[in-house]
Amino acid sequence: MPEWKRAVIKVGSGLVTAGGNKCSTKYLLDIASFIMECINRGKEIILVSSGAVASGLSTQPQLIGKKHRTIPEKQALAAIGQSLLMALWGRLFDLPCAQLLLTYDDIYNRNRFVNAKNTLMELLSMKTLPIINENDTVAVDELKVGDNDNLAAYVAVLADADLLIICSDVDGLYDADPHKNPAAQLIPRVDMIDESIYKLAGGTDNTIATGGMLTKIQAAEKATCGGVNTIIMNGTKRGYFELLLNNIICGTIFTKAEHPLKGKKHWMLHARASAGKIYVDSGAVNALVSKGASLLPSGINKLSGEFNAGDTIEIIFAGGEQEIIIAKGITQYGSADLKKIIGKKSQEIEKLVDYFYSEEVVNRDEMVLIKREEHGNNQ
Numbered sequence: 457m458p459e460w461k462r463a464v465i466k467v468g469s470g471l472v473t474a475g476g477n478k479c480s481t482k483y484l485l486d487i488a489s490f491i492m493e494c495i496n497r498g499k500e501i502i503l504v505s506s507g508a509v510a511s512g513l514s515t516q517p518q519l520i521g522k523k524h525r526t527i528p529e530k531q532a533l534a535a536i537g538q539s540l541l542m543a544l545w546g547r548l549f550d551l552p553c554a555q556l557l558l559t560y561d562d563i564y565n566r567n568r569f570v571n572a573k574n575t576l577m578e579l580l581s582m583k584t585l586p587i588i589n590e591n592d593t594v595a596v597d598e599l600k601v602g603d604n605d606n607l608a609a610y611v612a613v614l615a616d617a618d619l620l621i622i623c624s625d626v627d628g629l630y631d632a633d634p635h636k637n638p639a640a641q642l643i644p645r646v647d648m649i650d651e652s653i654y655k656l657a658g659g660t661d662n663t664i665a666t667g668g669m670l671t672k673i674q675a676a677e678k679a680t681c682g683g684v685n686t687i688i689m690n691g692t693k694r695g696y697f698e699l700l701l702n703n704i705i706c707g708t709i710f711t712k713a714e715h716p717l718k719g720k721k722h723w724m725l726h727a728r729a730s731a732g733k734i735y736v737d738s739g740a741v742n743a744l745v746s747k748g749a750s751l752l753p754s755g756i757n758k759l760s761g762e763f764n765a766g767d768t769i770e771i772i773f774a775g776g777e778q779e780i781i782i783a784k785g786i787t788q789y790g791s792a793d794l795k796k797i798i799g800k801k802s803q804e805i806e807k808l809v810d811y812f813y814s815e816e817v818v819n820r821d822e823m824v825l826i827k828r829e830e831h832g833n834n835q
């Protein structure tokens with residue numbers, strides 16, 4: 457494994473509760489001593505820990521086993537459990553632990569994203585251990601990242617980490633479901649995350665964990681595309697951490713993209729959900745892909761969805777039955793105005809929409825080309 461200086465370590469609820477209904481040090485002791493050893497060797501660590509809801513549950517036995525908990529119930533459990541979780545981690549370290557609770561808004565909104573980064577950097581320079589979780593007490597489902605695998609990937613890119621370690625209770629990615637197929641083989645290394653890798657991920661069978669292998673692969677894709685090597689490993693096995701200290705990986709490593717996307721482009725591609733689609737002709741595709749051009753109204757032939765100026769949209773080429781996503785970018789015109797200038801020359805914009813903001817619908821600097829087969833090898 458390549459040398460690394462800064463890592464994000466994600467610990468799942470299953471490890472925090474050791475498979476039971478309350479916080480436990482069973483697996484966390486070994487994880488904490490691994491973290492301390494890394495820090496003693498001059499590395500920087502950011503911890504992303506799940507387990508707030510699971511920890512809160514231990515104090516409210518009437519809710520254990522309840523299938524559909526209400527949103528206020530879940531939020532209350534997270535509020536109770538988060539302090540238990542921090543207290544548990546705090547007992548395992550000799551250095552100050554700093555709590556950061558993030559929501560999807562902090563990822564989606566670029567100002568808040570940059571703010572969170574500044575705070576994280578300050579915490580590392582103060583020699584503290586930042587411990588991050590989703591702010592479950594205020595974020596309702598639609599406003600959530602939803603799982604800490606993806607959250608940890610966002611954090612890894614945000615913090616310019618060189619390594620993301622996702623600790624779970626499985627050994628890594630298998631070529632078949634190891635619970636059902638005893639012949640399943642662990643895949644030690646993945647250099648490109650494509651559909652075939654996603655097909656290997658089933659859902660989660662664990663009733664405590666939010667993510668299964670799917671969210672871990674999504675996380676690996678986000679992180680590797682942003683230049684962060686990602687390991688999925690079994691956090692219940694002490695020996696694996698000892699080997700990792702000697703650069704031996706027991707698990708699956710997803711290697712970072714050769715030409716990672718950094719900063720705003722990565723954020724645009726992975727943090728911003730698409731609000732609509734702009735369909736373009738083959739001339740526009742050629743200009744975008746081969747000439748590094750911006751998107752002009754003349755190359756657009758159709759829209760789908762309603763969106764505002766400043767929203768993220770996908771730029772699509774429709775060839776026959778197939779839709780190909782060419783790029784993702786931030787539109788300078790909302791769909792209502794854009795409808796009036798589809799296929800028109802830039803000089804006509806002012807006349808058609810009564811104002812002129814820019815001759816480009818999507819500026820090149822606000823756009824990221826999508827070439828999935830090259831694994832984030834973008835522009």
Ligand code: GLU
Nearest residue numbers: 506507508509603604666
């Ligand atoms: N944020 C949730 C919690 O701490 C966990 C989300 C996850 O398991 O991915 O309870």
